[in-house]
Amino acid sequence: MNNTANKPARMAKLAGAALLLYAAAADAAAPSQGKETTMTSPALAHYTQDLLLGEVWQRSGLSPRDRSIVTVAVLVTNNQVFELPPYLGRALDSGVKPVELAELITHLAFYAGWGKATAADRILQTVFAERKIDVARLAPAKVAPLPLDQAAEAQRANTVAENFGKVAPGVVQYTTDALFRDLWLRPGLAPRDRSLVTVSALVAAGQVAQVTYHLNRAMDNGLTETQAAEALTQLAFYAGWPNVFSAMPVFKEVFARRHVH
Amino acid sequence: MNNTANKPARMAKLAGAALLLYAAAADAAAPSQGKETTMTSPALAHYTQDLLLGEVWQRSGLSPRDRSIVTVAVLVTNNQVFELPPYLGRALDSGVKPVELAELITHLAFYAGWGKATAADRILQTVFAERKIDVARLAPAKVAPLPLDQAAEAQRANTVAENFGKVAPGVVQYTTDALFRDLWLRPGLAPRDRSLVTVSALVAAGQVAQVTYHLNRAMDNGLTETQAAEALTQLAFYAGWPNVFSAMPVFKEVFARRHVH
């Protein structure tokens, strides 16, 4: 063991091989339409091919691109690294740009937890390598930010500071400095898409308490009610029925309140 | 990398090897009674051998078969693929039929999220291969359904449609068509066992809001109060104490209401 541990170069090579193996493992049963499935359960293969890929992904109301964003957000949030490669490929095929995938994963570092994003980033690396996607073309770390809605942000910051400024000053500080005045303003992923990622992550994590704020923000950012409703259909399959049934009452109330105004 | 990626056959072989490695990794520290443990922590080894395997699994109130169903449901729900092989083996050894395991995993595609089921299905494949279990003997994708309780289903469908028909029509549609008029009626896994799987998944995911409906359904399907209570003991160990402490008040209320009627 020590002999191996002392040879970082060889380790890195082995690590790369291991990642390829994971990718292959996932790819072997990848949900590509028309491809012969290698699933054990005939019923699962049937539902995957005929119902999920053959029907749900083709539904109007939410584009394949948006369905990919929802699905990748769920897989990253649930740390499902082995399932990521085919869905990252599908995302690229349906129009999600490489920079958008990199930003999506970075966004989830904050909204799903750091280690889930770094793990997903390594898988993304193997997918980019296979497709010869030039990482140098991604948005750099420091970019000119999108314009900030000063009034809305002041109100948000004020509410959070009043509620939690004395409870967890560090959280309040980074919520403003790192999230709403930095991450959310990065131009590599549109605010509407960041919101779709965030809401998907919240539903996947069963975090309904945070859905009201973020679903309203999503709709302020341009997500339509039809798209939000159809995102729930996609989420039912990828995040599981229970998470969606717990989120639906919150979606219902947000929709209703927005109708009144 | 591309050289390898262009050779699907070789990749599939490597993927199979990788899965075997995962299985071996899990198996090395598999909780088989009497076998010398390879655990690092003496305390964890002690609790595993003497408390969990030596005592909890032997408790009356819930059969080893049912404990296996609860445990596998937790591991699939929590995406613990590395832990699955020994418990899938234990399930087969305690009387869970191969077709029941395939159906259990398919059931969880809907109740835990798609990718968790497809990942578990791949692990199931390696376990079946090692035991030379003929996959062709599993229930086919299309089967004659169990009889439907029309009245109960009409009431369920009506309630859900009233609540959420306008919020998320796609979810409501598939809840009826794919879940309650299709999946739940597949004969490969008894409704009582599907309910045990579902309730276990809900507790493991911390989805207490959905427990009331599904625990009642489980008991309507034949799960006794003693079995439900003892499932909580099994869940405490495999899904963790906090999930069970959050679920117990809901179990308590469901039990109490059923006593009144």
Place this chain on the structure above:
Amino acid sequence: MNNTANKPARMAKLAGAALLLYAAAADAAAPSQGKETTMTSPALAHYTQDLLLGEVWQRSGLSPRDRSIVTVAVLVTNNQVFELPPYLGRALDSGVKPVELAELITHLAFYAGWGKATAADRILQTVFAERKIDVARLAPAKVAPLPLDQAAEAQRANTVAENFGKVAPGVVQYTTDALFRDLWLRPGLAPRDRSLVTVSALVAAGQVAQVTYHLNRAMDNGLTETQAAEALTQLAFYAGWPNVFSAMPVFKEVFARRHVH
């Protein structure tokens, strides 16, 4: 496949190799300050190096040792095995003793679920092997327990028995016998540190309903309000913002009630 399966010794060797590969995979992108990052996303690399490692980990209010405990607790709870190796190393480097790590993982068998702990224990094994840490020096399975606060424990046991004694007698029995009269009294990890592990696991799992009891217990065990608040900052990054925003109201109320008394 069977040929391989019949040779346990070779399998164990392969399993060890597989674990080394996982470790290497994680290590390749390990968040060690000053080391060149291999991340795909420039923004994620920037936030990791400059914000998380360069700033958050250096904040006063919570020691690097305690931040390691919080972080490892999150990774075990979320089953993020690939991310564990560098953080277990960081924990050892910042003063967490080997025996404390073994006890931390054992503690989480009960508070996060058994399989998550056994998976983490295997990763710990590889980290100990690389560092030539002698496992024989860990606390044995049976140890002289810390003194029990009889009055507090009687009150806790009484409340739980009254609430749930008839609902899930097995859970109530093991909560007393295995948890509060055994696990919590093991001297290898101080009660204050067990509490920090438990609270971190609760926040990471979104189990806010259990935070009130355990945060109070943590503070009774010596965790200061400043440390608890700063643990929330660490948790925001590693367990994700949503879990922390759902936990903050509970922290706020616990802090407020303790100020009154």
